[in-house]
Amino acid sequence: MSREQVVELIPALRAFARILCPQPENADDLVQETLIKAIANLNQYTEGTRLKSWLFTIMRNTFNTRYRKREREVIGLPPDSTNTLVTQPDQEWSARAKEVYSALMRLPDQYREILVLIVIQGESYEDAAVICDCAVGTVKSRLNRARQRLREELGEAVED
Amino acid sequence: MSDALRPMTENELHAYADGQMAADDVSRVEAWLTAHPEDAARIAAWRIQNEAIRDMFGPYAKTLPEDAARLKTPPRNPLLARLPLRAPAAVMLFALGTATGLALPSLLGSPATATPIFEQASDAYRIYAREVRHPVEVWAGEKDHLVAWLGKRLGERVVAPDLTASGYTLVGGRLVPVDGVAGALLMYEDKSGKRLTLLLGRTPKKNETAFQFASSGAVETLYWMDNGLAYAVSGEVSRQALRSIADECYRQFQPA
Structure with missing residues (x-):
């Protein structure tokens, strides 16, 4: 693995970090910490496996051990607090995008994470299972429920 | 029933929507969808969802000039x-x-690379403050020896602040690892037995920071850096109480 390959994946890490940490500063810290850990643990990377999935795994573990509490703390603040602003949708988004964002943020973490890994990052179900430390069957059922919940949250008719 | 007519499972439909289906199976799904417009409509709805999600987060996946330097x-x-x-x-x-x-x-x-000082502090609090018989290595009765010993190991002057004005007395202290080198943990308790810990560790930079709070479960930590040392006061007390204790510590740590 070369440094250049890792640098090329920084944009993907940045997008994943934003899902895990809606606060931009935390997302940026998470990217940095993931990069440092990846470099420090290069010897644990298996050549031939997907570097992106490996980096996502490091990011997710880092998030779970370090950032989850921080994010919760801010999200849990009273609505009049300025900190809640950071979880609001991007001003430039369309009305529809804002609705989807709000609906996505109301999903349980595991559902949102699976949707993002598969839909945005194009991870295979198998790689998503490794990243999320769960069975492939769990990935599939979470994805299924995530989509159903998202449609419900968006007020779309769901017959299944 | 021939394989072509076998009902599609939910998982197969999702895999198709995500483009994660083996090429051989794709035509089978497509045949099914032609005959089952309700499933085709669901897949269309998922794909619209997919697009909406990609449109939202795609822009974050940008390359910045400073990436290589990161x-x-x-x-x-x-x-x-x-x-x-x-x-x-x-x-x-x-x-x-x-x-x-x-x-x-x-x-x-x-x-960003090390376990942050506030986490090391709350962990130390959780491990040692609950100890009944061995909360410290050196008890307050040997306070002079305690601060001299810890100071020598840290390579910095260590003071055990007097917190009696806040209702806390020194229990004692111990040597602990902080950022992989020798650090000090001082413990205090009030009359009800409620404990506080003060973690001291060396920092590579001689910079000064503001007081910052961090919560970990019921444990609140207030930490700051000053002149080569990182300080973190932890306890299951209110932030206000912690703040006044930290002010007291900070004042007493200033060179006379």
Whole structure:
């Protein structure tokens, strides 16, 4: 693995970090910490496996051990607090995008994470299972429920 | 029933929507969808969802000019500063760190790499404050010896602040690892037995920071850095109480 390959994946890490940490500063810290850990643990990377999935795994573990509490703390603040602003949708988004964002943020973490890994990052179900430390069957059922919940949250008719 | 007519499972439909289906199976799904417009409509709805999600988060996946520099965290140790921090060099630093007993994060000196001081502090509180018989290594009865010993190990002057005005008396202290090197943990308790800990560790930079709070479960920590040392007061008390205790510590740590 070369440094250049890792640098090329920084944009993907940045997008994943934003899902895990809606606060931009935390997302940026998470990217940095993931990069440092990846470099420090290069010897644990298996050549031939997907570097992106490996980096996502490091990011997710880092998030779970370090950032989850921080994010919760801010999200849990009273609505009049300025900190809640950071979880609001991007001003430039369309009305529809804002609705989807709000609906996505109301999903349980595991559902949102699976949707993002598969839909945005194009991870295979198998790689998503490794990243999320769960069975492939769990990935599939979470994805299924995530989509159903998202449609419900968006007020779309769901017959299944 | 022939395979072509076997009902599609939910998982197969999702895999199709995500483009994760084996090529051989795709035509089978497509045949099914032609005959089952309700499933075709669901897949269309998922794909619209997919697009909406991609449109939202896609823009975050941008390349920034400083990306290449992000892997180069400047080392603070002057000896190591001369080494180029390429990936193999980082591995070497790691090996060197292991050999010398220093953690890589300390060598790299980035606050993002090490377990942050507030986490080390809340962990230490959780481990030691609940100890009944052995909360400390050296008891307050030997306070002079305690501060001299810890000061020697840290290489910095250590003071055990007097917190009696806040209702806390010194229980004692112990040597603990902080960022991979010797640090000190002082413990206090009030009349009801409620305890506080004060963690002191060396920092690579002699900078000064503001007081910052961090919560970990019921444990609140207030931490700051000043003149080569990091300080963190932890306890299951209100932030207001912690703040006044930290003010008291800060005042007493200032050189006379």
